[in-house]
Amino acid sequence: MFDMNLIQRGARLRRSPFFEATQRHGAKAYTVYNHMLFPICFDDLEAEYHHLLEHVTLWDVSVERQVEITGPDAFAFINMLTPRDLSKCAVGQGKYVVITADDGGIINDPVLLRLGANHFWLALADSDVLLWARGVALNSGLRVNITEPDVSPVQIQGPKAKEVVLALFGEPVTKLRYYWFLDTKLDGIPVVVTRTGWTGEVGYEVYLRDGSRGNDLWERIMDAGAPYHIRPTGPSDIRRIEAGILNWGADMTLENNVYEVGLERLVDEKKDASYIGRDALARIRKEGVRRKLAGIEIEGERIEFNTTKWPVAAGGKPVGRVTSAAWSPRLKKNIGYAMVPVAQAKPGTALQITLPGGAERKATVVDMPFVDPKKAIPKT
Amino acid sequence: MFDMNLIQRGARLRRSPFFEATQRHGAKAYTVYNHMLFPICFDDLEAEYHHLLEHVTLWDVSVERQVEITGPDAFAFINMLTPRDLSKCAVGQGKYVVITADDGGIINDPVLLRLGANHFWLALADSDVLLWARGVALNSGLRVNITEPDVSPVQIQGPKAKEVVLALFGEPVTKLRYYWFLDTKLDGIPVVVTRTGWTGEVGYEVYLRDGSRGNDLWERIMDAGAPYHIRPTGPSDIRRIEAGILNWGADMTLENNVYEVGLERLVDEKKDASYIGRDALARIRKEGVRRKLAGIEIEGERIEFNTTKWPVAAGGKPVGRVTSAAWSPRLKKNIGYAMVPVAQAKPGTALQITLPGGAERKATVVDMPFVDPKKAIPKT
Numbered sequence: 001m002f003d004m005n006l007i008q009r010g011a012r013l014r015r016s017p018f019f020e021a022t023q024r025h026g027a028k029a030y031t032v033y034n035h036m037l038f039p040i041c042f043d044d045l046e047a048e049y050h051h052l053l054e055h056v057t058l059w060d061v062s063v064e065r066q067v068e069i070t071g072p073d074a075f076a077f078i079n080m081l082t083p084r085d086l087s088k089c090a091v092g093q094g095k096y097v098v099i100t101a102d103d104g105g106i107i108n109d110p111v112l113l114r115l116g117a118n119h120f121w122l123a124l125a126d127s128d129v130l131l132w133a134r135g136v137a138l139n140s141g142l143r144v145n146i147t148e149p150d151v152s153p154v155q156i157q158g159p160k161a162k163e164v165v166l167a168l169f170g171e172p173v174t175k176l177r178y179y180w181f182l183d184t185k186l187d188g189i190p191v192v193v194t195r196t197g198w199t200g201e202v203g204y205e206v207y208l209r210d211g212s213r214g215n216d217l218w219e220r221i222m223d224a225g226a227p228y229h230i231r232p233t234g235p236s237d238i239r240r241i242e243a244g245i246l247n248w249g250a251d252m253t254l255e256n257n258v259y260e261v262g263l264e265r266l267v268d269e270k271k272d273a274s275y276i277g278r279d280a281l282a283r284i285r286k287e288g289v290r291r292k293l294a295g296i297e298i299e300g301e302r303i304e305f306n307t308t309k310w311p312v313a314a315g316g317k318p319v320g321r322v323t324s325a326a327w328s329p330r331l332k333k334n335i336g337y338a339m340v341p342v343a344q345a346k347p348g349t350a351l352q353i354t355l356p357g358g359a360e361r362k363a364t365v366v367d368m369p370f371v372d373p374k375k376a377i378p379k380t
Numbered sequence: 381m382f383d384m385n386l387i388q389r390g391a392r393l394r395r396s397p398f399f400e401a402t403q404r405h406g407a408k409a410y411t412v413y414n415h416m417l418f419p420i421c422f423d424d425l426e427a428e429y430h431h432l433l434e435h436v437t438l439w440d441v442s443v444e445r446q447v448e449i450t451g452p453d454a455f456a457f458i459n460m461l462t463p464r465d466l467s468k469c470a471v472g473q474g475k476y477v478v479i480t481a482d483d484g485g486i487i488n489d490p491v492l493l494r495l496g497a498n499h500f501w502l503a504l505a506d507s508d509v510l511l512w513a514r515g516v517a518l519n520s521g522l523r524v525n526i527t528e529p530d531v532s533p534v535q536i537q538g539p540k541a542k543e544v545v546l547a548l549f550g551e552p553v554t555k556l557r558y559y560w561f562l563d564t565k566l567d568g569i570p571v572v573v574t575r576t577g578w579t580g581e582v583g584y585e586v587y588l589r590d591g592s593r594g595n596d597l598w599e600r601i602m603d604a605g606a607p608y609h610i611r612p613t614g615p616s617d618i619r620r621i622e623a624g625i626l627n628w629g630a631d632m633t634l635e636n637n638v639y640e641v642g643l644e645r646l647v648d649e650k651k652d653a654s655y656i657g658r659d660a661l662a663r664i665r666k667e668g669v670r671r672k673l674a675g676i677e678i679e680g681e682r683i684e685f686n687t688t689k690w691p692v693a694a695g696g697k698p699v700g701r702v703t704s705a706a707w708s709p710r711l712k713k714n715i716g717y718a719m720v721p722v723a724q725a726k727p728g729t730a731l732q733i734t735l736p737g738g739a740e741r742k743a744t745v746v747d748m749p750f751v752d753p754k755k756a757i758p759k760t
Contacts (some may be wrong), residue, residue, distance in 0.1 A: 010704055011687045012629040032412035128508035135515020249392035307391045324390055
């Protein structure tokens with residue numbers, strides 16, 4: 001059994017409603033994300049990757065904490081937090097969005113769900129958007145309530161995910177378009193089911209709306225998935241890198257803007273409302289960026305998935321850092337991302353990477369995603 | 381060697397400037413705090429406690445990330461973030477403060493340092509005050525710059541701490557009053573030295589102002605401390621509970637206010653300026669609170685330091701949760717805190733605690749701090 005004392009000391013770190021289930025099912029390691037314990041593997045990372053590609057996997061992603069925004073001005077408020085034009089987001093629909101600071105920096109990249117005309121959830125990456133939103137609201141003159149609701153998602157990801165959600169929720173859920181959702185119940189457990197995920201595979205998320213029912217929901221999904229060999233796993237970094245999906249905190253932070261990290265599709269330039277960061281983004285768009293996140297292939301033998309911002313050089317001169325990297329078993333290549341000056345971000349550029357311990361590796365800038373986009377699910 | 385993969389996957393979690401030093405000196409476990417790895421022990425927790433009581437200890441608390449506030453309106457802005465009257469804080473002085481939300485909730489409980497008339501640092505507990513402050517600033521009309529500077533503290537704590545800082549910094553530092561600081565250099569390394577700490581013992585913090593010099597500063601302190609048997613340790617939860625010191629995220633959160641957790645001394649009722657949460661705190665003060673954080677003694681054998689909000693009952697009825705608890709070797713008692721209704725917060729009240737696994741323990745509400753206040757350093 002994993003020694004929880006290694007990271008858990010006292011009652012500061014929160015536990016997910018699925019924590020006991022993940023312990024029972026043999027979680028081998030946890031990290032910390034949004035002040036909460038996050039199970040990151042139950043087996044070897046490559047074994048989990050293959051299971052995701054061939055079958056179906058269940059992830060405890062309760063750490064995607066929600067910020068809930070309600071009140072008569074909720075729409076106006078949330079539309080002010082992001083460059084996407086949310087007048088195009090229907091009730092029942094979700095969007096992948098960035099939350100931007102006044103300088104255009106990326107505060108977070110949540111999935112937004114519109115549950116009502118003035119009712120929104122943000123499923124967050126690892127930063128306290130609750131504090132940002134409450135700070136912004138203070139002098140905004142808008143009537144909003146901003147809280148962290150009792151909502152905890154799991155992901156069901158892999159080619160058999162559709163069969164599993166069909167068995168659980170019936171036909172309507174299989175008709176969901178990307179980023180749309182259903183508000184429903186499972187044996188009396190209130191849930192929201194979305195067609196979303198962090199893989200590029202077929203996938204769904206089930207947002208539990210009653211934290212006391214974590215064990216029930218987990219076992220119900222495991223039972224429904226048994227004929228399809230469902231297994232609890234951590235999120236697959238290998239698969240998400242293959243798909244060109246970014247990890248906030250590693251591949252992008254508050255120090256970056258969407259134009260540096262290839263997320264310009266999340267800015268609706270013709271949006272008919274002001275939002276935080278609009279002027280800064282317009283200026284950056286006009287002036288251009290100095291650095292970019294580039295896809296890279298790293299030569300040589302299999303690297304361990306554990307980058308610590310390895311140094312990147314070009315022509316012997318330090319130019320940037322690796323932000324994520326992994327060995328892709330099906331591509332039989334080391335792939336990843338590096339933040340480098342624009343001049344070094346062009347496909348074909350030769351780079352040199354320094355691994356921990358000092359070993360040098362040749363690398364080349366390549367186009368993303370690494371796996372045929374027809375196989376990847378676009379974030380819409 | 382500790383398997384870093386247990387919590388560190390990819391480049392998301394940040395590393396302290398002292399990370400390599402803590403690895404070299406045998407850190408056995410890390411937790412995550414402000415998105416950064418935090419070494420929490422190098423030895424048995426009781427061995428570290430005894431070393432703190434008898435000698436001197438060095439802690440890597442870089443996770444106390446700073447928010448720096450500058451600009452022509454920096455004083456007006458920071459004075460708006462806290463109920464303490466900062467007109468009473470001189471340049472060169474620090475204060476223990478709470479940052480309050482508009483509903484009076486505690487966002488964080490940093491140590492504030494005033495480096496100039498309009499130059500402040502907040503040394504933070506585990507929440508993104510950078511986002512809160514930037515959100516608040518947006519429509520405030522105040523001209524401020526709010527950033528995370530390259531500043532990383534260590535703590536030097538224990539009865540021999542004064543000898544160590546004397547050897548390092550000379551006479552002036554030994555003349556510091558509680559919560560005052562010196563802006564100085566050590567072998568060219570820029571630092572700020574404060575008379576502060578998280579122990580109730582004599583203690584100092586050294587704020588490194590150049591992250592590239594982490595190794596140098598660490599070894600310089602270890603060398604100066606060698607005659608006094610200095611050892612790297614984690615923060616001692618046993619000692620801080622004895623002193624009645626609270627841990628944000630465990631003993632208090634955004635859901636609590638100062639009146640619930642005994643921090644009313646951090647509200648200057650006659651403060652001559654408005655601040656966020658003022659109206660809410662005035663209302664709470666008038667109406668009274670429904671629950672309070674109470675000191676408790678738990679009967680029976682030594683408990684493990686690892687509370688997970690153990691349930692608390694009174695007369696067989698559930699009334700609250702334990703927020704922190706530890707075995708005090710010198711008191712030979714289990715001590716801690718529980719959040720309970722006001723009626724159950726009176727000294728002498730009998731409580732029942734349910735430990736993990738279901739075992740019941742008798743407990744009694746007692747006065748805090750647990751160790752004679754003459755031995756404890758007041759937070760001023």
